[in-house]
Amino acid sequence: MSTKDEYVEKMKQRLDKWSAEMDVLEAKAHKSQKEAKVKYQEQLSTLHAMRQDGEKRLETLKAATEDSWEQLKAETENVWDAFKDSVHAFKAHFK
Incomplete structure (x- = not known):
């Protein structure tokens, strides 16, 4: 299981990746x-x-207590999945 700090770093990397993909699009x-x-x-x-x-959500995760961040992590994963699906659909539509 990831610690909060590891997860926050992972989310930062995802946001950077989103930015790069969006720049290309x-x-x-x-x-x-x-x-x-x-x-x-x-x-x-x-x-x-x-x-x-x-x-x-990343800012909320950073401020979350150890007791509440697991729930926020699950919600953030749902947002990430929706974004990832949208990017894939966007790329497929405009190839």
Whole structure:
């Protein structure tokens, strides 16, 4: 089982990875055709909101007590899974 500090570090790494993936997707969006660009922008807005939620959850995890962080960890994993699924769907749709 991960300690709180290990998990917080793992989440920081995930957020960095999200940022890098989103940068690549945004670059593709800027190169796309006009109608596809609108769809890119809509989906990127959703991904940005999900990433911001991840950042908020990371801050909450940092401040959590040892007794409460396990529950927060489970909730954060759900957010991560939803974000990961959204990124995969986004990439598949705009290949």
